[in-house]
Amino acid sequence: MSVMTYIGAIGAAQQEAMIADERVIIIGEDVEANVYGTTGGGKQRAEKGDFVEQFGHRRIRNTPISEEAIVGAAIGAAMTGLRPIVDLSYSSFLYMAMDQLVNQAAKNRYMFGGQSSVPVVFRSAMFYGLNTGAHHSDRPYPMFMNVPGLKIIAPASASDAKGLLRQAIDSDDPVMSFEAVPLWGLKEEVDDTEYRIPFGKARIRREGSDVTVVGISGSLPLALKAAEAMAEEHGISCEVIDPRTLVPLDTATIVESVRKTGRLVLAEPAHRACGATAEIAATVAEEAQDALRAPIRRLTAPNMQIPFSPALEAQLYPTTEKIAAAIRQVAGLEKTAEERISA
Amino acid sequence: MSVMTYIGAIGAAQQEAMIADERVIIIGEDVEANVYGTTGGGKQRAEKGDFVEQFGHRRIRNTPISEEAIVGAAIGAAMTGLRPIVDLSYSSFLYMAMDQLVNQAAKNRYMFGGQSSVPVVFRSAMFYGLNTGAHHSDRPYPMFMNVPGLKIIAPASASDAKGLLRQAIDSDDPVMSFEAVPLWGLKEEVDDTEYRIPFGKARIRREGSDVTVVGISGSLPLALKAAEAMAEEHGISCEVIDPRTLVPLDTATIVESVRKTGRLVLAEPAHRACGATAEIAATVAEEAQDALRAPIRRLTAPNMQIPFSPALEAQLYPTTEKIAAAIRQVAGLEKTAEERISA
Amino acid sequence: MLRKADLQNNTLLEMQRRMIRIRLFDERASKMVKRGYIPGTVHTSIGQEAQVVGACMALRKGDHITGNHRSHGHPIGMGSPLGPLMAELVGKATGVCRGKGGSLHLADYAHGSLGESGITGSSIPIAVGAGLSAQTLGEDRVAMCFFGDGAANQGVLYESMNLASAWKLPVIFLCENNHYALSTPAHTVTGGRIVDRAAGFGMPGVRVENGQDVLDVHEAVAEAAARGRRGDGPTLVEVMTYRFREHSEGLRINVDYRDTNERETWLARDPIQMHRAWLIAEGVATEAELDALADEIAQEVEDCVTFTMESPDPEPKVAFEDLYTDPYDMEAVQ
Amino acid sequence: MLRKADLQNNTLLEMQRRMIRIRLFDERASKMVKRGYIPGTVHTSIGQEAQVVGACMALRKGDHITGNHRSHGHPIGMGSPLGPLMAELVGKATGVCRGKGGSLHLADYAHGSLGESGITGSSIPIAVGAGLSAQTLGEDRVAMCFFGDGAANQGVLYESMNLASAWKLPVIFLCENNHYALSTPAHTVTGGRIVDRAAGFGMPGVRVENGQDVLDVHEAVAEAAARGRRGDGPTLVEVMTYRFREHSEGLRINVDYRDTNERETWLARDPIQMHRAWLIAEGVATEAELDALADEIAQEVEDCVTFTMESPDPEPKVAFEDLYTDPYDMEAVQ
């Protein structure tokens, strides 16, 4: 065990996988100089070693700024013997490669009747809440949930980041990794040995009986804090769940929890419409409607673009306070706006 | 009034708008020869006139196969005085232009503090259920619902197609039009004069008191048929709602209806995860959970790619029968699978 | 004439065989579209056989290709058996993609075909990836992507050319310039010449002016393949050719976008007739032998249709397979 | 020397003014990043002033530009006042984009700036669209897009060049080749020379070898603009230059990706010093006059900082405005 940051854990998983399997390569813009902090270089964020020295220029390659071709080349390489990791840096750049992600990575194996497999990982980091403006603040994982054929991980802690990414690299299917930049610095005890976390198994981060709270990616730590505050302040017992992988999505664990608590609060950093929380809420409304004792509450970024100014941006995301207020509300401690008006 | 097909109505709206405003232009692949049937040419599908003759080569332009540049150029032209309509033919080609749609069309006005406006329409047709295989069968509107700054229309009838598209062309904001190819041939009496249908107003296609049924795009006519069958066969009174525009989305009308009926069945041709029906179901679970007397039911394409073979494809979409079964189920006439097992 | 010396007679005959295979397969497919056996449409390579076969036969076993919507010729050019291809077009369980791809998405991994793409240009970087794996793993193979003059205006081509050039990957970019993209004449939507785009990306560009001559095409591509194998990087080969049929079978276009004279000039340059005449003139084969070859292939096409029509439809559950490598989980997708 | 004859003295001085404006603005912005007044980072144009100003001043009122992440120089080059730009970098209500864009997304419609783009390459087709509207509406204007040597490998550039060429649009593609994309030397990821890519797309390509000379840049771009206005279509102009600072302020890169000798050679070719010496040598201005000019601009930058620091933050509700042209509807977005 050693203490690792979230971003350090990502670097560690990459290093582990590259040592374990010669077919694993990393390509991306500025990966050689470790600009984004996950390809070694002791002085930077990733914990150990210089990947270029360790693995050579053939296995760590700087690319031109050509996201579509890079992603396509990684897919083609995956179909012919390599296991590439593509570092796409900001999630906002995924759109450049959308055709390759949706029409090739997701569809090839299916269209070709199982002839191909596409063992490739597309990593990107969601910078949000950091005043980077609308072109560098996207959290577009919900789009990709609507694309069958991709798998999606969204780790919310260092240990999950390491185990999920390792599983992703080992997977024979294309996996998108959405990493939360607000969590980059978060530290945790992480197992130094090789381990993998299976996809489609939510992690119950806190057991509870009154309200089920689901937090996705960067919203999970906020949900945990809110749950603790609610336990202390009001004795409300929250069960906090981290789905960890969005495809496959472990709705069974969430439904089971709601059957116990009867109340559901959901939080995620993506825009509201057709987000991951919409999918979860819809599934619960289908499968556990009879168990619901209060309306479901979603906390998301609104259907609004992201402004630059620090005076504007922070208000757009779920916060511990907003999650706490929603918990109080579904637990009946806080009146809804409507109830207040009619009272 | 005259009888028009759905696709004829689209051609008519384009023609009307081009006559009314010189700034309206149409660009796209093979629009001059009217290959996709909405740019005139009497012998083809659109009803009247040859657009090239009528409006000249400056206003109807064949483009290279360069979706990203075409979309970007349309955005730039819209920001500097034109009102372009971009014919992108198949919805599956939208991914090629994803960066321009998401990072430029949707964000520019916002990022630049209102300095620009982007009056452009992006038309594309959803070919599905037509054995065109996974590269030509996409119904990706849910992705774009997650992108604030775009507006989205999804007409389900000829008269709506004409009025919504006209409103889209008149709009000063970027609008995506998702047209349903399975409806292309559907005929209806359509007003020949210029009219516009405001965005964000759902159309109640059938009033009813027992079950609310929402049908999106090509699923709407199926929902109507199912509703009629249920009225005849079981005396179940369905209220059938067509949201017509997905952004803005008129959830108020749906919530109001559910408050009356207590039951909700949703149908759409898109993939299930994070679809438009997920958003609607989630909103209802938030705003009318107390009124629900049965679980919500979503009928969608599963999270599976689209196979080519006629023996395989049809089973993947909502059908009249599936919608009818769901209506019976929420109305209590059909046991759920679980109930059947436990009984 | 000189070129003949380099090629064995059986190779020269195999070229003719594969060109006829494409022709007869596509003619049959066209009929089957009209009669409703094939759902949707198909895009034939009729008229472009020399361009396809000359290119494919310049590759070796182990090499890879990717293609586009004009799709049947490429795997046939690589030597795929016809039965599973035709069965795929009809959507049968015995199709090369189990009926899940259809005409636009043929793939035959056993014969080096990594997959055709219904999205124009989209399979170009896939071939670059096959070149990348070859280089990284030290495998002696090359990859070739086919795309049209229309697709040559997709940005991904230039990203791919640049990447392959910067990394010196063994890739052949093969532009099938049949002068039109659907109803759109190439010259109306193309700035400059496609072949001239190679230079700016640091690679040789070769234009095969007589793309109806299978030997000319073969020579250019063989040279490009050799270059790739030597580690000297990619080549752009533009082959000038013509499609004899409409863009896709059954499509009717309202406008005369192709000049009658132009069409007739090209129709007179049938690649199969041209190669036949050459084979006879050079004494590689007699008329009778070539007639027998054509008959043999006609029978092969008959057989592939019989195979197809006798094949079962896929079971409905097949729709739920092959999305992931994981075992099939119906629950997860519903 | 010849070139001077074509330009008025006040234009020659205005070039110097705008270059110094960029330099002092960016130096100040850099300090404000370090001190935490500016959130995030900024990408300065220090060292590239000649390339920016020479290009912008070759345009006329009514012309349009689009830009990229290295963003401040472009609007300043077009004559934007500094106050609202600096206020934007800090996120104030008085910012040119109301504080909603920030450094990467400056736009100043009053001065022809249609917007910088944080996504590299993404604003290129926007300029093509401005050229399309000019041509369609018969307006006598041109559009220019700025992009780096790194962005020159984005496919959208070639789609855009092809489209502009096929349609003969009045567009100038201006490549700011500062030899690096972040830590990546251009030659390691670029096949061929960028300027040579023009020919294959049917347009002239011009390389300004001495991109530190504002007059050289101006001449090339003025020629390209004239060509566009004549209806002769687009031009690719590649300007060879160098950034004097790190990719972005505050960024520390672990690796010495730029050679010290190389840096020193370029630092010795400061565009502002070079133009100053030329202005004096040509008798356009005296040392004293140029010193006064620099002082004046230093004061202007002081004032723009004062303006910024005295400006209020935007009201929180401003975050909910400007998404659509429709009146603001909070309900709809929550």
Ligand SMILES: Cc1ncc(C[n+]2csc(CCOP(=O)(O)OP(=O)(O)O)c2C)c(N)n1
């Ligand atoms: C991205 C994309 N855009 C548009 C289309 C529609 N489309 C199919 S084939 C075709 C023309 C292709 O022309 P070309 O590349 O020259 O190939 P050819 O058909 O002439 O062989 C078009 C526009 C498509 N399939 N994919």
Ligand SMILES: Cc1ncc(C[n+]2csc(CCOP(=O)(O)OP(=O)(O)O)c2C)c(N)n1
């Ligand atoms: C689509 C996209 N990919 C990657 C980035 C990250 N990025 C920002 S600037 C930059 C380097 C750009 O280099 P160049 O175009 O030469 O411009 P310069 O910074 O040298 O002026 C990169 C990779 C981005 N902003 N957008």
Ligand SMILES: [Mg+2]
């Ligand atoms: Mg063609």
Ligand SMILES: [Mg+2]
């Ligand atoms: Mg650069």
